[in-house]
Amino acid sequence: MNFINNKIKVYAVAILGSGMFLACAQTKSVASKPSTENSKSGKVVPTNLKWSERMMLSEMQRFPEAWMLDFSKSPKWTYPSAIVLDGAEKIYEKTGKKEYYNYISDFGKTMIKEDGTILTYDLDKYNIDMLNSGNVLLYLYEKEKKDKYLKALQTLRLQIDGQPRTNEGSFWHKKIYPNQVWLDGLYMGMPFYTHYTKDFTKGADATKAYDDIVMQFDSVQKNLLDKKTGLLYHAWDESKKEAWANKETGLSPNFWGRAMGWYGMAMVDVLDYLPENHPGRARIISYIKSYSDAVIKYQDKKSGLWYQVLDKPLANGNYEEATASAMFVYTMIKSVNKGYLPKSYKTAAKKGYDGIIKNLITVDENGVVNLNKCCAVAGLGGKPYRDGSYEYYVNEEIRSNDGKGTGPFILASLEFEK
Structure with a gap:
């Protein structure tokens, strides 16, 4: 009983530290069974495990239920949970430890009602973030x-059918952001769209879907790429009417690190499900190569990390940002492991990974691992208005243990551990 009481205290402290409400501390933990190592060492997270598992267990300590991973105070259908749970799936497949599967399964039990309704999800908003x-x-x-x-999946697939598009066919980011294509949206929607197609769509319908998916990347390369730097802008407004949009090009003003990170992960994850014989594969692989070349150019030579605004490392207020750094590392090391990039790219990926561990990771006395210097959120438009300026990006909230960073760190760790 003593151990259980201590466990609950640990959860309560962790949750209060995240600014979350105390009631969460009473939520059942899916990681409640201690390993013998835990008991012997007095560590909540054993330090003799690989980084992937150490971070995953740390996330489960901080957020006893997976819906909490976005610092949510009540169950909410949002996207960061899925990134961390992608890591949990892979760790479960690797270790067979049931606590990881239970963590994923409990998310489904909570978020999807028996009739297939998705808690808090509103299809009519046509928000591409909700597909992830x-x-x-x-x-x-x-x-x-x-x-x-299955019913919930079919609902999400319906969103793709109705998602508003640009004249060329690119998905708008959200219905409330007309004519806007954001790099974020490629990660939020395309791996799901491709995986769903592979599992459920056959014949001519599947071919049409795969062509549509590849076209999304072709369109982004055409409309958001800066040929001088090789980087891609955060977003593009086809109408050129938005206040943040360049009146001639429709592009947003800056290269935000995480937007580029989302795009890299989108490409490398879509290839897991795009058929080997699809003509678009070779194009996406070529985009990964030019993308990685550009990203490496802006990697800090000393730390191996990347900045919040990629091309302005010395500007006042800029900082080495954890989520983008983890995403770039994951994209490159997975691409090397899959054969999309030559082995020589592993050097930059490893330098970035080592830089994250050295500069951005801290470990508490109880073994819990933290990832620091994560940009909490950044976007464009909305209320209050986000103008995409340099000052805007560097003044957004910075926090620790954001799923948008811990998830890619787990995934990158797993690639290095292969």
Whole structure:
């Protein structure tokens, strides 16, 4: 009983530290069974495990339920949980430890009602961010074959059919952001769209879907790429009417690190499901190569990390940012492991990974691992208005243990551990 009481205290402290409400401390933990190592060493997270597992266990300590991973105070359908749970799936496949599977499964149990309704999700908003957690449901349906997951997946797939598009066919980021294509949206929507197509769509419909997916990347390369630097702008407004948009090009003013990070992960994850014989594969692989070349050019020579605004490392207020750094490392090391990039690119990926561990990771006395200097959120437009200026990006909130950084760090760690 003593141990259980101590456990609850640890959760309560962790949750209060995240600015979350105390009631969460009473939520059942899926990681409640201690390993013998834990008991012997007095560590909540054993230090003799690989970084992937250490970070995953740390996330489960901080956020006993996976819906909390976005610092949510109540269950909410959002995207960061899915990135961390992608890591949990892979760690479960690697270790067979049931606590990881339970963590994923409990997310599905909580977020999807028996009739297939998705908690807090509103299809009519046509927000592409909302497709990302569909990846968790694809995994759970494959494992558990529950009808409610299939119904929820079909609802998300309906969103793709109705998602507003530019004249060329690129998805708008959200219905409330007309004519706007954001780099973020490629990661939020395309891996889900491709995986769903692979699992459920056949014949001519599948071919049409795969062509549509590849076109999204072709369109971004055409409209958001800066030929001088090789970097891609955060967003593009086809109408050129938005206050943040350049009146001639429609482009947003800056190269935001995480936007580029999302785009890299989108490309490398889509290739997991795009058929080997699809003519678009070679193009996406060529985009990964030019993307990685550009990213390496802006890697800090000393630390191996990347800045919040990529091309202005010396500007006042800029900082080495954790989420983008983890995403770039993941994109490159996975691309090397898959054969999309030559082995020589592993050097830059490893330098970035070592830089994260040396400069951005701290470990508490109880073994819990933290990832620091994560940009909490950044976007464009909305209220209050986000103008995409340099000052805007460097003044957004910075926090530790954001799923948009811990998730890619887990995934990158797994690639290095292969």
